[in-house]
Amino acid sequence: MxxxxxxxxxxxxxxxxxxxxxxxxxxxxxxxxxxxxxxxxxxxxxxxxxxxxxxxxxxxxxxxxxxxxxxxxATNQGETQKSLLKNLMTTAFGGSAKKLVMQALGQENPSKEELNEIREFLDQLERDS
CATH class of the missing domain: 1.10.10.10 (Winged helix-like DNA-binding domain superfamily/Winged helix DNA-binding domain)
Structure with a gap:
């Protein structure tokens, strides 16, 4: 095979x-x-x-x-996750990262610590762009 x-x-x-x-x-x-x-x-x-x-x-x-x-x-965890997420975003959310994130956050009740980490990540993305 x-x-x-x-x-x-x-x-x-x-x-x-x-x-x-x-x-x-x-x-x-x-x-x-x-x-x-x-x-x-x-x-x-x-x-x-x-x-x-x-x-x-x-x-x-x-x-x-x-x-x-x-x-x-034999596969890299980060690359595999990135590939699966890209596929999911394309097929289930019409390519919209915003829709995917909003749906993911709406399914769970993120802790204050998780929300702070998300804010820090968003701040870093803004600084890098």
């Missing part, structure tokens, strides 16, 4: 695994499966198959030197 690395966007399950790998830097299928099993019921073979597909897509690399394969993220 051959995949075009540039064209593959992670599915929800793949993104969940990538998030764990970005956090852990590297992990076995068993370690990832144990983490996922804390929040939902899933079979070990399902986790294994998803990670094998992700390897074929180029989303993860693996060290095959020992009996237990160790997987590492």
């Amino acid at each position: 051959s995949y075009n690395k540039a064209m593959s966007k992670p599915t929800e399950a793949e993104l969940e695994i990538l998030s764990l790998l970005w956090e852990k830097k590297e992990a076995s299928v068993r370690q990832i499966h144990e983490e996922i099993s804390k929040s939902k019921e899933t079979g070990y073979t399902t986790t294994l198959k998803i990670m094998q597909i992700m390897h074929a897509k180029g989303m993860v690399s693996r060290n095959e030197k020992s009996r237990t394969h160790i997987y590492m993220p």
Whole structure:
């Protein structure tokens, strides 16, 4: 099975695994499966198959030197998030960053600390432009 690395966007399950790998830097299928099993019921073979597909897509690399394969993220977290966000903004919000941000802030009740961080970020964007 051959995949075009540039064209593959992670599915929800793949993104969940990538998030764990970005956090852990590297992990076995068993370690990832144990983490996922804390929040939902899933079979070990399902986790294994998803990670094998992700390897074929180029989303993860693996060290095959020992009996237990160790997987590492092969995609950059920031670039992946940026790509997914751009796609979401284009398809769901007609390309409008304002609509996306307003919707995101309307769904949650940001803390005072989060609002201050958002203000600081906006101030920085204004200074840089």
